[in-house]
Amino acid sequence: MSETVKRKALKGFADLGFFLISKNDKENYAVTPEKLALGVGARSCTRDETREEYQIPGDDGIYAMGSDYKFTTLNVSVNEIELETLGTLLGADYDNATKVLRELANQTAPEIAMVFSMLRMDQSKRMFKYFAVTLTNYTHDGKALLDTGNEVNQYTLTFQCKGRDVDGAVRDTKDSEIPAPGQMADISWLDTIEAVAPSGG
Amino acid sequence: MMAALSTYLEEELGKTVHIDNMPDQPVECSAVFLWNHTVGRMNDGSGTRYIQYRVRSSDYNKAMVEAKRVANLLDSGLDERLIPLPYDGAVIGRVRRMPIVLNRDPKAVTVYTEIAMIGLN
Numbered sequence: 492m493s494e495t496v497k498r499k500a501l502k503g504f505a506d507l508g509f510f511l512i513s514k515n516d517k518e519n520y521a522v523t524p525e526k527l528a529l530g531v532g533a534r535s536c537t538r539d540e541t542r543e544e545y546q547i548p549g550d551d552g553i554y555a556m557g558s559d560y561k562f563t564t565l566n567v568s569v570n571e572i573e574l575e576t577l578g579t580l581l582g583a584d585y586d587n588a589t590k591v592l593r594e595l596a597n598q599t600a601p602e603i604a605m606v607f608s609m610l611r612m613d614q615s616k617r618m619f620k621y622f623a624v625t626l627t628n629y630t631h632d633g634k635a636l637l638d639t640g641n642e643v644n645q646y647t648l649t650f651q652c653k654g655r656d657v658d659g660a661v662r663d664t665k666d667s668e669i670p671a672p673g674q675m676a677d678i679s680w681l682d683t684i685e686a687v688a689p690s691g692g
Numbered sequence: 693m694m695a696a697l698s699t700y701l702e703e704e705l706g707k708t709v710h711i712d713n714m715p716d717q718p719v720e721c722s723a724v725f726l727w728n729h730t731v732g733r734m735n736d737g738s739g740t741r742y743i744q745y746r747v748r749s750s751d752y753n754k755a756m757v758e759a760k761r762v763a764n765l766l767d768s769g770l771d772e773r774l775i776p777l778p779y780d781g782a783v784i785g786r787v788r789r790m791p792i793v794l795n796r797d798p799k800a801v802t803v804y805t806e807i808a809m810i811g812l813n
Contacts, residue, residue: 533771
């Protein structure tokens with residue numbers, strides 16, 4: 492090992508997980524302590540931010556301009572997802588006894604908090620926490636096995652993210668430290684999401 | 693990276709791993725070969741090296757087992773595990789070809805596996 496690596500471009504996508512939200516109102520925000528795996532083999536994640544631009548005219552031009560945040564859309568593809576996990580994300584019924592996932596027309600998907608990371612070439616990781624996320628749609632491929640059979644039928648999950656009610660926070664992003672030679676980046680920051688409670692509460 | 697790769701595999705396998713060269717002797721022999729090195733359309737300082745790990749042995753099974761072990765050692769898997777090479781920066785390995793026979797003669801068989809190694813140039 493010689494000089495310090497300065498390359499900071501993000502590559503890859505991994506460490507995908509989620510927490511169930513136990514409280515999300517004007518005064519409290521909390522998640523259940525256990526981080527759950529969101530599928531196996533995270534393949535891709537694309538992000539779209541929806542904002543509404545505004546301009547306030549003044550006497551001699553534009554008095555103020557900017558944009559209001561509306562929501563973020565994350566499209567996440569995974570190689571595998573357990574039916575129980577899919578049921579949890581959809582708010583659908585999964586029967587542990589019969590192992591059947593039943594999706595209803597009027598089911599309501601719960602809010603979750605979602606975390607993941609991306610690699611930088613200096614071996615550190617950029618870590619993301621989204622605080623209020625809802626699965627709004629999902630699709631999966633269905634391809635007949637042809638000559639190679641090397642491709643999998645991916646699940647693509649569409650999530651809508653918004654600001655949490657207590658403070659409007661949409662996401663936190665943090666870079667891990669560069670690990671020591673032979674070590675992996677410390678991504679334990681993704682293992683917890685701090686609760687927010689009324690001051691003095 | 694080739695030197696780092698050779699060093700890492702020598703430590704893991706407990707044997708000499710040559711670089712871009714397979715000596716005629718001894719028969720029992722291993723080497724890593726770099727056969728391509730690509731970068732993105734806008735070079736960000738990182739690139740992908742396409743390497744072959746070749747192992748020659750008088751025993752087909754022995755060669756296959758060693759090549760499979762190397763394929764597993766250099767596979768970052770589903771969670772993008774960093775390959776712990778003694779080399780600057782992050783290194784990710786993706787197996788492109790599992791072990792198959794490259795060459796066979798009366799005294800030995802040569803098996804190879806191909807891996808794409810993503811890292812700094």
